Amino acid sequence: MTNQRSSEFRLSRRSLLIAAAQLSVAALITLPLPAQGAAFTKHPLCFFHTHTEETLEIEFNPGSCSSKTLRRINHFLRDHRTGESHPIDLRLLETLCHVQRRAGSSGTIEVISGYRSPRTNAMLRQKSNGVAQKSLHLQGQALDVRITDLKTSRLRDIARSLRRGGVGYYADSNFVHLDTGQVRAW
Numbered sequence: 001m002t003n004q005r006s007s008e009f010r011l012s013r014r015s016l017l018i019a020a021a022q023l024s025v026a027a028l029i030t031l032p033l034p035a036q037g038a039a040f041t042k043h044p045l046c047f048f049h050t051h052t053e054e055t056l057e058i059e060f061n062p063g064s065c066s067s068k069t070l071r072r073i074n075h076f077l078r079d080h081r082t083g084e085s086h087p088i089d090l091r092l093l094e095t096l097c098h099v100q101r102r103a104g105s106s107g108t109i110e111v112i113s114g115y116r117s118p119r120t121n122a123m124l125r126q127k128s129n130g131v132a133q134k135s136l137h138l139q140g141q142a143l144d145v146r147i148t149d150l151k152t153s154r155l156r157d158i159a160r161s162l163r164r165g166g167v168g169y170y171a172d173s174n175f176v177h178l179d180t181g182q183v184r185a186w
Contacts, residue, residue, distance in 0.1 A: 043097040077114030086115040086140040107149030142179035
């Protein structure tokens with residue numbers, strides 16, 4: 001092989017390897033991730049908001065959540081103090097589905113807090129030093145919940161074992177904080 005043909009071969013081989021790597025990454029990004037080793041299927045979620053006393057029942061399927069269902073979720077999990085809503089990270093609902101499946105739970109998910117507006121978060125920070133200035137509630141990436149047929153300590157333990165984000169346990173207030181940030185626990 002001449003030097004010219006050899007460098008043409010390396011260049012085309014390199015291009016082929018780059019293209020293959022790009023296709024692999026694209027496939028990984030677009031394929032839904034399996035839920036703890038098994039394919040994720042629809043899961044019924046029943047919610048009760050402790051402040052508004054509203055309920056929401058949905059068949060949740062993370063791979064094909066309709067725009068109507070998204071609007072219902074975002075409205076239900078709005079800041080109950082200001083009425084402002086924000087897109088909710090659907091990975092939170094996936095986490096709730098995983099917790100319920102692992103626990104064998106079909107209980108109602110009681111929501112204490114979903115999205116928080118900056119105004120609400122600032123007000124809560126003045127009342128308590130336990131409210132983060134850059135709370136993931138501000139981004140629609142956190143929920144404070146309990147599930148009617150699970151002890152909050154069991155909810156906490158299962159959520160921690162999933163390693164899908166932050167898990168805070170508030171035994172005195174009887175709720176668990178779930179978020180889609182870094183894996184951590186308190």
